[in-house]
Amino acid sequence: MTTPFDDDHLREECGIFGISRHADAARHVALGLHALQHRGQEAAGIVSFDGARFQAHRAMGHVAEAFESDKVMADLAGYAAIGHVRYATFGATVLRNVQPLFADLSFGGFAIAHNGNLTNAMALRRRLVKAGCIFQSTSDTEVILHLVATSTKNDVVDRLIDALKQIEGAYSLVALTDSMMMGMRDPLGVRPLVMGKLADDTIVFASETCALDINGAEFIRDVEPGEIVIVSDDGIASLKPFATPKPRFCIFEHIYFARPDSVVEGRSVYDVRKHIGAELARESGIEADVIIPVPDSGVPAAIGFAAEARIPFELGIIRNHYVGRTFIEPTQQIRNLGVKLKHNANRPQIEGKRVVLVDDSIVRGTTSLKIVQMVRDAGAREVHMRIASPPTTHSCFYGVDTPERSQLLAATHDIEGMRKFIQADSLAFISMDGLYRAMGEAGRNAAQPQFCDACFTGDYPISLTDHWGGDEDQSRPHRVKAAG
């Protein structure tokens, strides 16, 4: 089925940041985006407001290059700004899709930056196009812009609420008008968003606390699921216009996506990953000489594993941090070198040893296959793979980039089949209850799971209207609409 969104396949990982009522707003946003670079490396953008005019700069590539020019930063002068980093792995990423999106609406300028994915964007877009809306991009976020633009409510906040009540999916948003900045999360709070303040009490919003730290901002609190926080001349206001079911924060943020120095929903990402490693060691420990992380994402779990198993931890694989995504692509022969561009075996730590490799997840399995081979080539006697998440059996539709189901190794293979595929001597994943224990829970509450874990269970907490090929009026099980 061709859709208007085919060129980005609705697969985006993103980071957002916002600040208002502060001189040099855009420079703070650039710093924040720099700290959020892990959430999206393909493009970055900032929209600022100086009291009279909105300015925008959007560019492909990393934040440091996109905003290195003094002229670009000078043009973004103003006391309020929001920004976005974006990562879309599929198809052509065109500049018109790069956020924040901006439009001049009847009430004035409106800029918006989105982390997450709407699951009924296509259905809404069809309706809006029929009604005469002209879309500029293929981004699902533009649907929100048109819903705000065409709302019959008067006030901008009411228009926004009107829009949010029609969208389904996962969203953390920051928005900017000529009189206010807003930060908000979807009713289940799938994606993160925190609030902090600078020393002079200026409010900032950020996807993760690491973006507060870089700005010297103090953490205030998480924006709550279903909450809209408004920062204006009148101070800070909080609205809760939606029925908020029990939150379902994305558990994969803790496993892989968030930076380990961030505190997400009250939990240190680093600590959670270490706890996962310790649980994994208890569940599937094995006699070995050395625990080696697959860098960088496997490092905290491997530390936890090694401490629990009382086996030495060594950096047996070294990662080259300077590999660009498109570095040396031209020939197939070079491409076949694959992972060696990124990782190299540290032979003296491996030779003659029984090695346990710890990684955060197996998606297609190609990384594990190459890493296991590399460790064997470096002289390992045995290679055991331990994975700090349950098998990834389902795609994410809520803003984490995962390939379609047929390409997920765990969707088509059992554990033994996966072990054979990656050619390890043994393979084990953390159990679902083990993962929940590492999160400080007694286990997974099957009747009312504490997190969104759809990538491991297929239990999708928000309607997948577009994916199911449905219309927006269709009712489905698990339908959670932003209902008022």
Ligand code: AMP
């Ligand atoms: P694969 O080769 O497809 O099995 O990829 C597994 C590796 O990709 C793991 O080492 C993870 O650290 C990493 N990974 C897992 N999920 C994602 C994601 N959504 N985006 C980018 N990398 C990921």
